[in-house]
Amino acid sequence: MKKLSLISSALLVAASVSFSVPSFAQVTLTDADRARIEERKNRRTTLPGERVGRGVTRAFELYNEEKVDEALKVLLEIRGGNDFDNAFLARFIGNLYAQKDAKQAIRYLEQATKPDVLSFTDQASSLKLVADLQQMEGMHKDAIRNYEAWIRFTGENDPDVYLRIANSYYQLQDYKNVLVPIDNAIRYSKTPNKNHYMLKMGALYESRNYPKTVEVVETMVQLFPEERQFWVYLGNFYTLVEDYQKSLSAFQIAYNNGYLESEAELKMLGQMYANNNIPYKAAAIYEKYLKSGKIKKDRTMLTAIASNFQAAREFAKAAQYYGELAALTNDADAYRRQAMAFMAIQRYNDALKAFEATLARDSSNAGRVHMSMVEAYLNQGKLREAYASLQQAKRDSATARQANSYENYIREKARVKGINL
Structure with a gap:
């Protein structure tokens, strides 16, 4: 669970955005900034020169005919007469390139926005577009710069822009600095957005701040209780802070609502029962989904079922699954454990068969196995057999004194x- 590769990949697909913050502690606007914004909004509209205007009109006609290359050719041949003409022209060229060549689009849009002479609406849309393109191209530091420039220019608290800043920081693996922009995205959203919380969760997890990660996911299940994966996250994250009781509670809620689907999730529920000293439920969950095919039958799972049934003192069940483990693995210790489970329920003949199977596969602990067989024979009143097994136990230095x-x-x-021995 410490890897979170599943969670990281899922949130990146879901959010389509990312995070970090050396420069972005918070874009704070002063009264002077707000006055400047209002002045820019109210500035008189500037019109391009006649030559640029004609060229742009012609390019639009070609664009509407889906002749993007021809439209670009027209625009690239025009030379503006002043800063506004050049910025106006560069913006249109950038917008057309955005459909086919992101790097060229970025180049022209940066030229268009640099002098800050476009109309308020054009400057704002160009700053956001160039940031979006830079993010798509993996130019995350540049994208952050232009998203921040957009916030300063417009004075708007757009949660989507904050999310995109956060996403770029996340892609830069600057996880600790993700938190300010993602908190702003959460703060300024009209309704809760699960992508915001997913990204915050991922950043905190990658920063190894597990207690805060848990707090975020606790909020997520309250806001989005129908999201099954959030309950699974919560159960898993509780284990990181070693709160196994709460982890079990989260998994139980998820299970009762039909949210646990994968083999790993069902196994985790069983593990939490075991960790909370409820071995019978652990074994019962494992057994149920082993039989249904949702959990794979292998050495690990058979051992878990058998050992949990044994811990629950369900020795007949334990013997059954140790027997299945033995048949699967041909392992001597599995036969020995099966024999001990049979001994607990006084099925001495079955225990002796399992002890014999143990000895046939491994003689390294022969003395201990023979001493167990002595006990089984004595409980049956078979003194000759008990005495014979005792002589075998005496040969092993580990059990000679006991024998x-x-x-x-x-x-x-x-x-x-x-009785003659």
Whole structure:
């Protein structure tokens, strides 16, 4: 879960934007700035010179006939007579190039906006367009510069622009600086936008600020309770702060609402039951979805089911799944664990078969296995068999002392019962 590759890729597709902030702590406008903005809005409209006007008109005619290349050719051959003409012309050229060549469009739009002589509306739209194109081209620092210039120029608090600034910072992996613009996007949105919260969540996660990540996702599930993935995020993020009880609660809500779909999600629910010392529910969830095919049957899952049933003292179930694990892996320890589960429910013949299967596959712990077999035989009253297993246990230095302590006991029991060992 520490990787978050799934979350990072999902939010980038969903948001189509990104973050960082050395220059962008906050675009603060003074009274003088606002006065300048109003003055720009009210400035008398400037018209291009006759030659530029005719050229632009002709280019528009060609553009309307879907002859973009021909329209560009007309515009590129025109020379303006002053700064406004040149900016006016560059803006139209940039707008046409935006449909076919982003880098050229950026070049001309930067030329158009640099002298700040266009009309208020044209200057504003050109600043935003060049920023959008720069973001598309991966020029995130330049995009941030022009988005900020747009905010200063217009004085507007557009949540989409803040989101785009945030997205560019995110792409620059300047995660800690994502927070100011994304908080502005949240603040100025008329209605909650899940993409804003997704991006904030991702930035906090990548900054390893897990407590704040949890706080954001807690807000997300309150605002967007129908978003199943947010409940999964919440359950997973609670584990990062080791709050397993809340993690289980989040996963239970998600499960009860049918939000858990993938194998990983269902496994996580089971894991949270286990982490909260509810092993029976852990095993039952694993078993249910193993049988349905949603969870793959493999060594790890069979071990989890068996061990959780054993922890829940459901020894017959534990023996069943240790048996399946043994059949799948041919592992000696799986047979030994199955045998111990059978011992717990006094199914001694089944336990002895499993112990024999253990010895057939691994003799490294033979002494301990033989001592367990001694116990199984004694519980059945089979003193000869118990004594034979005891002699095998005496050969193992790890269990020789324990076996010797049992020997007199078995001899005496046999004598009393008149059994010849």
